[in-house]
Amino acid sequence: MFRTQVVGAAVLDDPENPARFLAAQRAYPETLRGMWEFPGGKADPEDATCQDALIRECAEELDVDLRLHQEIPGPHPQGWPLKDSAAMRVWTATVVDGELMLGHQYDGADHLELRWIPMEDAGQAARDLEWIPADRPIVEALLALYR
Template sequence: MTAPLPAAFRTQVVGAALLDDPHRPTAFLAAQRAYPAGLRGLWEFPGGKQEPGETCEAALRRECAEELGAHVELLAEVPGPHPQGWPLKDTAAMRVWTGVLAAGSPAPAAGQDHLAVRWVPLGDAAAALALPWIPADLPIVRALLARLTA
């Protein structure tokens, strides 16, 4: 039996499922973690922690600029099982939005936080799910694939 979710998580994290096209996406962006050692080499949605006084959307735009050197336009949230999104651990949850690169934005680059970034094809769900994802991100990947390939 699964433990009940807390009423509120102490830490709010945000993540971006960037799409290659807002109308007919064929791929989404994944980033390979550089650290900490226990997560090095695993794949995730780019993003990070929301700072005090920041909206989730502003935090996600800031994180994408810092981590990827890219400017993004957010589209729709990928709703999780909790009002704060997708549980990551007992104290943190992540809200995830689809988005696209803003007009004139540089292409996403790995930067210091990631070893690599890659466009993951939506047409091959098995290959997308076969990437070694951070375990907490895997249910989000499944939800994203179901949403975009329906």
């Protein structure tokens, strides 16, 4: 059992036949600064479900409302292990309202950049990015869903 439940969104440009997905470049902590990840965050006790947490987190971080689609199943009931104490559940999603923006948390933005990553060429553009190591297998699982 992981103490911390994290949630992430693989935001797609089209839910049926995606050509691109969204990646977010970390601003902090310094050890992860500049690396790429799926947007999302920690589920809070007041969130009724992980899906509620993900919608809340993306509204805060990206200033958008999402429609969640399918979960990208991880190897554990709590999703994809991130470290000994945390795991992340990830859903595909599309923007239903708002325009993607870099949100703000604490004294600075959560992310340095948002980028649409093409899924063509067997996902080579995605593989070329420097992902947070724990997110790399999730990228591969996402690409496999849409091959």
